[in-house]
Amino acid sequence: MVLVDGSSYLYRAFHAIPPMSTSDGHPTNATRGVISMIRSLIKSYPDSPMVIIFDAKGKTFRDEIYSEYKAQRPPMPDDLRPQIEPIHRMVEAMGLPLVIIDGVEADDVIGTIAKQVGEAGRDVIVSTGDKDMAQLVTDKVTLVNTMTDTVMDIQGVKDKFGIPPELIIDYLALMGDKVDNIPGVPGVGEKTALALLQGLGSIKDIYKRLDEIAALGFRGSKTMKQKMEDNKEMAELSYTLATIKCDVELPFNALELKNGDADKDTLKEWFTKLEFKRWIAELDKDPSDTASDDATDGEGQVATPAASNIEVAYDTVLDKDTFNQWLAKIQAADITAFDTETTSLNYMAAELVGVSFCVEAGVAAYVPFAHDYEGAPEQLDRDWVLAQLKPWLENDSQAKVGQHLKYDANVLNNYDITLRGIAYDTMLESYVYNSISSRHDMDTLAKKFLNHTCVSFEELAGKGKKQKTFNEIDLEQAAFYAAEDADITLRLHQAIWPNVEKTPELVSIFKDIECPLIPVLANMEQTGALIDPDLLHIQSTEIAGKLQELEIKAHEQAGESFNLSSPKQLQVILFEKQGLPVIKKTPKGQPSTAEPILQELAQDHELPRLIMEHRTLSKLKSTYTDKLPEMIQKTGRIHTSYHQAITATGRLSSTDPNLQNIPIRSAEGRRIRQAFIAPEGYKLIAADYSQIELRIMAHLSQDKGLLDAFAKDADVHKATAAEVFEVSLEEVTTEQRRRAKAINFGLIYGMSAFGLAKQLGIGRPEAGRYIKRYFERYPGVQQYMENTREGAKEKGYVETLYGRRLYLPDIKAKNAMMRQAAERTAINAPMQGSAADIIKRAMIKMHDWLQDTDLDVKMIMQVHDELIFEVAEKDLESAQANIVEIMQNSSTIDVPLLVEAGVGDNWDEAH
CATH class of the missing domain: 1.20.1060.10 (Taq DNA Polymerase; Chain T, domain 4)
Structure with a gap:
């Protein structure tokens, strides 16, 4: 039996799909999204009864035991309310049981049906986006999220949350839930809750073993016993509120629920009224064959209406009452688009002029506090505004979306605010979706995805030497520009994210790599590097x-x-x-x-x-x-800017200065590295992945010779030389090893016999013989290359180990040079992109360790496959061991990842 959490998907569809409406203005985005999801489920589970469950209006038992339950939730958006009735009527017309029980939340109805059906020995699929439902998972009950195309069984719950389903209620009760206003235990966040549950067991067990908490060793463990004692009633209340009731009295026999026949005439009426033209055409087909991607156009792109067709309502916030109203809105919102306006693009020198918010398309606000031109109106005090916003800005559970939020995070850091709760970044969403399709700045994305032209900064500020800074711009113009930035950011998220969501691997690239990397890079940028x-x-x-x-x-x-x-x-x-x-x-x-x-x-x-x-x-x-x-800036250091959305392969680039291009082969280049120094009492550690792309080639090609060489920790260039020149390892000369190294790396980059001949200064026939012999000795590599070329031609893209897509528009080009260049890229990009993913994963894990360790160590630079750290001399040995261990184990492939770490007074000495 398939149980659909209609209420969960109602809101998610409304926020995920850009505003859509009929020609007479009736909103349809949530309707289209929910019905599309149900139609897709019908196709996935054609022989299963499917029940659609919605919340009833009015209060429930939870409101009676805790009056503040869900009190912070905003009222239903005006554009969503009129979509509910059509959804209900269409569900019924599709022949599906629609269940709404007064005084009971949809979660409890789902829990009760799932329990009864599961105990009868039948499998149950619960289709939801609600994390709370993880408590229902058993060997018979599985969660499916059609929006992210993810499935969660018992092991899936353990993988996602770090605990089994039976501890999910305890987890929610300890942490609380801002969305439902479940209080939780003050001072207990996600990490603390996991530490308690993994270390001691359920809440009941924790209260039996309070004296053992301090020994768990997590941050704050020594004072946690007292907090738990002081808040026992709150923990027990939160447990009750978080528990899904599985014993609701149902007005039917759950085991007898089944699908009826579709009422095509009624469906046609609704489809016609709501202008769902393709669905009308499909009604004559088998009703189960209706799972097309109905929120998209024929090209597979999200069908987004022109943003300029949406009426906008932008507030300029100049008084505390209006500010407090907006503060309440953003605190209650599922997600808020956030943007800063400043005096400079240099994040270290930038001063905040104002901030903007958007919680629904077309509705945004700008809070100015530092426009200081002659005649500027009175504004709120910057320190007061930031003091009010700081708890929200630093709250992990208040989801935020921005365009290039790393910049905003850096500017806020200048005001002692750590931006948390970064859930999405539209620049990175576009980049992950297709790294080469366009630039990823707001103006370009707005034109591409929303058919909207944003007000440009130059229109307001002018150009060249006479360009004004934002604080000098007339407030009326500045307010529209700033509010539009937040509004368009939210709409871009609603337009781009559904594209990303269609591919689980891309969701993972975004949520596990690119988004968590934002605070890591921001921290490195703020730290900076010392030079002489x-x-x-x-x-x-x-x-x-x-x-x-x-x-x-x-x-x-x-x-x-x-x-x-x-x-x-x-x-x-x-x-x-x-x-x-x-x-x-x-x-x-x-x-x-x-x-x-x-x-x-x-x-x-x-x-x-x-x-x-x-x-x-x-x-x-x-x-x-x-x-x-x-x-060198006011900190006495240089502060580079790392860019996540520039290179096609996922590698980071940097500017001001460009650290990636400092040459290392020349003596002069190495001397520049000597100018990057450690402060007194410190050393630099440079930790570098050894031959990472060759190791990835061994993994991808599964060539036995390469796998063996790396497994034995052999000198892979020497091993290749022995194979290619048909001599024993002991007989390999320095020149032969040099040539083998050129072959190993050259072939990764798709080098031809002509290219190899040129690099080694030998004849083309001789280079051709080397390559032929290489492929005879390493047939897996040749097979991988052929398969990769063919796969790229078929799909139009290649992928990294973690599923990052690298599109190749010229792979079928008629021009031979363009096509061959694309084929070379197809072979190299998965290795270069996988190396980028691996070091990014290492940086995220390293950042987590740095937050918790007592060692005096900072991660200050990233260059290609290398991380550079500033470490107190007293902590060198321990820090070096930890750095190597984290880098080597942050990712796993079929050969060992080797990290070489050196120490020195400067970067060159440490390398």
Whole structure:
């Protein structure tokens, strides 16, 4: 039997699907969502009776025993109320039992039916999005969430909550529930509740073993006994409120519930009235064959109406009464879109000018407190506003959605506020859904998903040197802009998230990796890194001298003076006067002097080599040795910005400064790393995943040779050399190992025989023989590559180990070069993307450990496969062991993940 929690899905559908209405204005988004979900369930369980259960109006027994029960819940939205009756009537017309029992919540009716049917030996599926229902799970009762396409049996409950179903009521009672206003035990959050339940058992057991709490060792364990004693009545009340009654008196025999025939005429009337045109066309088919994705258009994109068609009501909050009304709204909301307005894009220097909120599409507010232009109206005091908001902002259970919330979190940190409860971020939702389909800024997303053009900052503030900061902008204009930001953010979430939800792996990428990474990166950015400006100044001076020497040598080589940075002068010198071969031309037909061309010419000609060396040093000087000292902020440190939504593969990038591009192979690049230093009494630890992409290749290809080499902790390049050059391990020369390393890494990047020949400086036939022999020795790798290419052509994308999708629009391109480039990406992207997922998972676990440890250690930088830490000298040994252990065990693949950690006074020394 399938039991549908109609009330749960009513609200979830209403908030998940963007506002929709008939031509005469009747709202339909929740109706469409709920009926679509039921139709989908019918297809999934065609032979099972299906019962739809809704809450009844009015109070229940819980209200009688606790008057504050659900007191904070806002009234039903005006657009939702008129959708309930049509849903009920359509459910009945579909031939499904509709159950509503006065004085009893839907949860209790579901619990009672599930118990009776399960005890009769029949399987029960409960379709819900309500976590409280986990207490009903047994070997006969399973939860299904059609919105996230997840199934939860007994093991699933243990995996999700860390406890079995029989302790879920205790879990809810200890923590309380803000949504239902169940009080819980003050000071007990999720981690504490789990520690108590896992350590001592149920609430009854806990009260029998109060003296044992302190020994559990969680944060606050020493004072928890007193809290439990002081709040015993509250715990018992919360237990009663959280318990789903499974003995409700039903006006029917649950075992006899069954589906009837559909009333097509009534359904057609409703479908016509509500303008569900495709459903009308489907009525002549088998009624069970109606599980199309009804909230989407024919292209599989969420059908979102133009945002500009929605009337907006934006408040400018200038008094305490209005502010308190909005504070009550956001405290009661299931989810709130939140945004800050500031004076700068530099999060360390930015000052808060105001904040905005949105709790339903089209309804938003802006709270200004620092517009200080002449004639600005009186505003609320910033300190007062932030003091009122701090409990909400720092509350984990108050769900928030934003666009690039990491920035807002960093700005709030400047005011001693830690932003918690980050449930969604529209920038990251778009990025996880399709990393390459567009940019992920608000203006681009609003145009793409809502067909809406936002008011731009330049429209208000102007451009260039005369651009105003937000505090200088007229409040009337600023208020609309700020409120629109929050409103569009909420609507974007409602439009994008249903797309993500269709794929459970993408939901996991978002909820387990990208979203939890936000506070991790924010914390690293706020911590910053210490640099030695004096060392950089010395290096800048030395590089300036070398640049001068290189310029003189280049002029001597050319026989005349010329500007080494001028493409036009280079063309004349290199190709007309020196007569060097033209490898490639620009679109205008001129010989190209691009970097790859000069690199190729530099292999055989001195002048291009001098020019390349000059370019490299010049870039180092302007980007790092000159600029880094200028980036030191008021903290005495530099504070980079990490970007989650830039690269196609999921790798992080960084700017101001770009840490990822500091060269490591040249002596000058390593000297820049020497300028990243530890404070007095501290050292730097640099912990790096060793050969992670090769290890992922071994896992993905399941090639026996590679798996064996890594399992034995062998030198994989030496092992490859032995195979390819057909010698024993002991006979492998340094040159053979170097060539094997080029093959190992080259093939990961889809390198051809031509590319390998070029890299090793050998003939193409010889390179071809190396590759042929490699694939003979490692056939699993070749098979993986072929399968990956074919799979990519079939699906249009490849996936990482954790299900991140990497789309390849050129995989079927007629242009051979574009198609081959896409094929190379198809082979490499799963490895590079999986490596990105692995280090992100490690960073999240590391952050959790850092919150709990007593060791003096901070995670300060992430570069490719490496994490850098600042550690007190007294804690070095313990910190290093913990860091290595967490990184090696944060993910599991079929070969060991090896982490090498070094220690030093500076980054280069530690690497």
